[in-house]
Amino acid sequence: MGRIVLNGVRKAFGEVEVIPPLDLTIEDGEFVVFVGPSGCGKSTLLRLIAGLEDVTGGEISIDGRDATELPPAKRGLAMVFQSYALYPHMSVRKNIAFPMRMAGLPEGEQKRRIEAAAKALNLTDYLDRRPGQLSGGQRQRVAIGRAIVREPSAFLFDEPLSNLDAALRVGMRMEIGELHKSLATTMVYVTHDQVEAMTMADKIVVLRAGRIEQVGTPLELYRTPHNLFVAGFIGSPTMNLIGGAEAERHGARTIGVRPEHIASGSPDGAPWVGTVGLSEHLGSDTFLYVHGTGLAETVTVRADGEVPLRHGDRVGLTPNPDRIHRFDAEGSRL
Template structure:
């Protein structure tokens, strides 16, 4: 199980309300990602679910049981933090088994759970090593293993990959995704990185100033962002946003077009044109930053990796008309 429901949850620190009344349901077995800029309330919301912060008002239910006033250890949840928090003098085996040892579980069951978690996380060959003998990615796996052995109703991850370099982050994203598939357990994952959110989530919860701006699958948010905030936050590179005469042609205050939905070509006869500024060559893709279009300061275009355009070249831009997003003066999506 692992059905989590938040009913009109609020959180205030003194006179400052950081989470206004909020409703959210996370279904059993879902991989939900809380994403948003720093200070948006995503970690606070996770800590409220975990019981590490007291709610100011409202109710939290786990599998139909009201746990609003239940202490963290009795909520049936397991949390993985940004810090590994491993005991350096203990072996990997003892680190993973530690919560079971503290709970007084018999040795045979401890061993069974530790060996199962080690097998799932490819740590079997490292059980007798100490944390200092492991890489950063392996230490994070040990921390996850310590959560797995508790067999929780749900896993809570608070930016667990922030301390890893880019290559390790990519590898651990894949491992956590595979772990979710193998365990079929509810997971809630907090990150400020929308790429992590898009690649890992079944459900994304976009937060701003403690308010849920949109909830949906990665493709839902990519295809139909509810407002300008979500449009500008989801997608890499971010959506181009254009106001003025060009937006009014489409019956909107603002229009948006993603870099991958603009085709570069001959400037003669193209709807838009400008001058290539910075070209970011990434192998399979090239990101062109085009200036002087008269639309906005810069238009970003995602082009083929071998596009023969360089700094100072004139280029025509043809947007895919079916992929233009329209927003009203309040910043809300126009259907």
């Protein structure tokens, strides 16, 4: 079991409240991602769940028991940090075994858990190496293995991939996702990278200034953002946000259109017309950054990879009317 319930949890450092009272339920077996800009409180919230920070108010329940005042070691959780924090003089085997040795587990049980974790993480052939002989991705897997052998009710990940290069990040995203499926254990994952959130999560919690802006599946957040903040944060490239007369024509203070929901073509008769600035050709897709439309400084369009448009070309833009998001003066979804 790995159900985590936050009830009115808040955190203040002196007079500064960084987490206003919030409620959140993480169901057993879910992969939940906390995402938001730097300083939004996502790591602080994770540390409150882990017991590494004391709550200022509210209650934290883990598996139906009040864990608010429990020390980290008594919460049944395992945390994987941004830094690998491996012992350089120890082998991979001993690094993974360390928490079990501290807990006094029998040698036979330690061996069983090490072998199972190594198999799950493709580390079997590296158990006798030291961390300095491993790649960054392998070292991160060792850190995860050290968490797995504790057999926790939930795993907590604090931006574990931020030290890896782009290719390794993609590979590790897949590995952690597969690990979640095989272990069927609750995972709570913190990242500032909304692409990681979209590709890994069962449920995303979008945070801003310590407050929850929206909770939902990746597609729910993508298709029906509750407000302008979520609309602008989720999606890559980000949603085009347009105000003024064009928004008023749609009965809104601001409208939003995702780049893939704008068709590009001849300027003749098109509702929006502009000039192509930068065009990024990525093979299967081309991103066009269009200026001079009178709608926004730049309108981003996701077009076919073979689109012939180049810098300085005039282009007509036609938004899909069924995919226009409307927001009121307070930035809430209409």
